[in-house]
Amino acid sequence: MPSKKTAKKAKKVASKRAPKAAKYVYSFGKKTDGNAKMKNLLGGKGANLAEMARIGLPVPGGFTITTDVCVEYYKNGRVYPAALKGQIATAIKICEKESGKKFGDQKNPLLFSVRSGARESMPGMMDTILNLGLNDKTVEALKVKSGNGRFAYDCYRRFVQMYGDVVMGVQSRTENEPDPFEHALHLVKKEVGVTIDSDLTEENNKEVIKRFQKLIKDRTGGAFPQDVQKQLDGAVSAVFNSWENERATLYRQKYGIPAEWGTAVNVQLMVFGNLGDTSATGVAFTRDPANGENVFYGEYLINAQGEDVVAGVRTPFPIAQLADDMPKSHKELSVVRKKLEKHFGDVQDFEFTIEDGKLYMLQTRNGKRTGLAAVRIAVEMTKQRLMTQQTAVTKIPADQISSLLVPIFDTNAIKKAKLMATGLPAGPGAASGKIVFNAADAEKEVALGNSVVLCREETSPEDLRGMIASDGILTSRGGVSSHAALVARQMGKVCICGASDIHIDYASATLTAGKIVLKEGDSISIDGTTGEIFAGSVATAPSEVSQVLAGKMKAEKSYTFQMFNQIMKWSDKYRTMGVRTNADSPEQSKSAVSMGAEGIGLCRTEHMFFEGDRISYMREMILAPSVAARKAALKKLLPFQRKDFNGLFKAMEGRPVTIRFLDPPLHEFLPHDDASRRDLAEHLGVSPEIVSDRVRALHEENPMLGHRGCRLGISYPEITEMQARAVFEAAAQVLKLKRKIKVKPEIMIPLVGFKDELDNQVAIVHRVAAEVQKAKGVKIDYLVGTMLEVPRACVTSAEIAKTAQFFSFGTNDLTQTTLGMSRDDAGSFLSKYKDLDIIPQNPFATLDQEGVGSLVKQGVDGGKSTNPDIKLGICGEHGGDPASIKFCHNAGLSYVSCSPNRVPVARLAAAQAAIEAEA
The missing domain is CATH 3.30.470.20 (ATP-grasp fold, B domain)
Incomplete structure (x- = not known):
C-alpha cells in the first residue's frame, strides 16, 4: 500500500495532467482579468468595464459571465456548465474582499446589479436587475449602515418590483391591464398624497413592499425569495433567457446580430444615486x-x-x-x-x-x-x-450616409400629421401629393403642376410612366425587392411597399385604412425611411447635400456637404472596387455621376419602350403576323432607342455604359383590360379578337422562367439586331461630335445558361457592329458579355467565359432561381422564417452568401480560369447593400452597380470592405 506521501504526490501529478475547466467568469475592478479586445467573449459592456478599470477610471468591481455560457446554456437545454457555480462563488469572494462587504450579510450587506451585455449594444432589449441581495433582514442592515431608512427601503422596493417582473414573471395579463406593480405603487402614492417616488417615506415604502410581495404570492403561488444566492441564480438565468425574448429577437433581426453570439451577464457592485441630495x-x-x-x-x-x-x-x-x-x-x-x-x-x-x-x-x-x-x-x-482616416471611414454605418441625401418631413409639421398605417420602407425620403391610381392620371396631374403619390396594389413595367411622374409610390402588396421598390430606389423615389393595412379599390377610386377613407385626388404623405403613411399633406425640406449636388447651393455654404464630401473622398481613396449605377435615362445618369458613379452597370432597355408612342410600336411589333411586319415595327422603334443611347453616352462622358438587351416576356407590354385591348385593336386596324388571341398565346404559367431574356433574341433575332444597331449608331453619332466624347458601350445578353445561347447573340452584335463601323467610318470600343442570373450559368461559367468579355451577376433573379422564391410573393412567409432564424435576412435585400454567394464565387472562379482578364460586376439590388458589397469585394468582383441614390452608400461600403480586408 503506497504511503501517504506517495499518494499525495500521485494526486498532485494527476491534477496537473487533468484538463483545466474552461474559464467562464472574469473579474473586473481592483482585480481585472479582461480587456476591450475580449468583446466577443465578455460582451461589449463587460469588455469595456474591464478596460475602464485598467485605465484607472472609478469602476465599481464585479464580474462577467461569458457569452460562452449563454451559448452552452441554450445548446444544453438551458443547463449551465458544471464549473460555473464554483467560479461565480470565487468571483463573489473577490468582490467581498475588495468592498469590505459580504453577500447576504446582516451587518454590512453586499448588493449587486445584474445586467446583460452582448457583443453589439442592444440598449433596452434585455433585462436588468438592481439592488440584488436585499431581503427582509439585509434591508435593515442597509438602513443601519447608511443611516437612511428611506433610502434602504426605496432600494428594496425597486428590487422586489424588478425581480418580481423580470424573474418571476408578474406582468400585465391583458393588453388593457396596467402594470400590476406600477398600479400598486400608484395606489399607495395616492393614499399618502405624493406624486414622485422619491417622496415616499420609509414607512410608505414598507407598505409598497408588503403589497408587492403579496402580489407575487397571489400571481405565482410562490414567495419572493429571501435567499440571496437564489436571487442571484434567478437573475442570471433571467438575463440569459431575455436573449431570446421578443424585443431582443426583433432587434437582432433588424440589425443582423446572429442569435448564436449569445449575451454575457455582468454582475457589479451596487453604488447608489438615490442616497440623497448629494447623490x-x-x-x-x-x-x-x-x-x-x-x-x-x-x-x-x-x-x-x-x-x-x-x-x-x-x-x-x-x-x-x-x-x-x-x-x-x-x-x-x-x-x-x-x-x-x-x-x-x-x-x-x-x-x-x-x-x-x-x-x-x-x-x-x-x-x-x-x-x-x-x-x-x-x-x-x-x-x-x-x-485615422481609415477608422473614420469604418465608423460610419454605410447605410446611414444616404440619410444626408433624402428629403425629410418638416419636424413641426409631422407632429400635427395623422398617421393612418405603416408599410415596408422601400425608398427613403418623404413625399406628399395627390392620390392617383394609374400612370395616365399621374402624368395628367403633374402636367397641371401637382405633386402625386402613385398608389397601387402592386406595380408593373406598364406603370413606369406614372412612377417617373410621381413624387412617391405606395403599394399594398410586394416586398422591399418588388418591382415598385427596385424602380423607386433606382429613380430615387420615395416608396413604401407591402402596406397590408391599406385597401385600394380601383372601382371606387378609394384608399382605406381602418376608418380613414381617402379618395382619388385627396392628399397623402409617405415616409419611405420609416414606412409611415399619413393622411393629408405634410411639408418637406430638401437636404443640404442634395441642394449642393443639384447646383442649388454653393458647397462652401454647407458644412454638412463639406463633411459628406470629405468622407466620399476618403472612401474613394481606400476602395478598390468600382461603383457604377443602374440607370435608364440621361437624367438618372447625371444624378448618379454627381454622386460619384463611375459608369452605368445596368441600363434596362425595356423601360425605354414605355415612353410616349413607343409602347404602341412595341405592341405592334409583338402582334406582328410575320417577320417582315415585325421588322417594320422595330424600324419605328430604332430612332427612339438610338436617341436614348445617344443621351446616355453624352451624359456619361466616356464612362462605360452596360446595356442589357430586352429581358422581360413580351406579354408584359400588352394591355390587360378589355378597354385597352379594344383601343389597341383600333390603333392597329385589327379586330379585338386578334389582340385577345395574341395575348392568350403569349400567356405563360411561370413567365419568370419562360420566354424572356436571350430566348427572345434567339426566337426573334431582329429584336437583337435592332437594339445593337441603335447602340452602335448612337455611339457613332457621339464619337463624331465636335467636342470629343469617348464612348464605351458594353452590351449585356440576359438570362444566358448555355454558351451556345451567348454565341448566337454575340454573332449578331458583332455583325451589326462591323456594318455600322464601316458605314459611319468610326472605330467603336465595345464589349459583349452576359448577365449571370441562372444557376447553370454560374456552374458552367468557365465555358461561357470563352465568349463573354464580362460577367455581371444579376443577383435578383439568381436569388429567385437558386432559392426557388419569388421576390414579390416571399413576403407571405419570410417574416416567419426570420422569426425562426431559418433566414437571418431578407435574401432579396442582403445576399444569401452561403447559397447564392457560393454560386457567385463559382462564377468568378470559372470565368477567371478561362478568361483571366474578364471584367466582373454585380447589377442586382444587392449592389447597394453594404453587407453584400463586402462579400463582392472578398469574392474578387471588379465593380458593383446600384441605384443612383445608393452610390454614396456603395462607395463607403466598398472602402470599408477594402480597409477591413487589409486589417
Missing part, C-alpha cells in the same frame, strides 16, 4: 449623438437610480446644469469624457452614478448616432487626431 445618476455622450457637435451631451437626476432617467417619470436635467448642482462631479466627468474619447477613439455613451459626492462609472460603449452625426464625428475626430 445622482445619469447617462451622457461625449458628443451630441443627433448632430455630432463636440459638446458634452446628456442628462441626470439627483437622488435617483438609473432606470429613473430613462423611465420618464421625472424630467432629467441637462448635463450642463450639473456644473451648478455638483461642480466637483461635473469637473470629474469632463475629465472622464476626454479620457474615454482619447482611449477608445470614438464617441462614447456612458452611464455614471454619484454616491454621496463620489463618482462611479457603470459602463461605456460606442454611442449610437444619426447619419449626420456619424459623418460629422468621423471628420472632426480625424482632424483632432483621435481617429
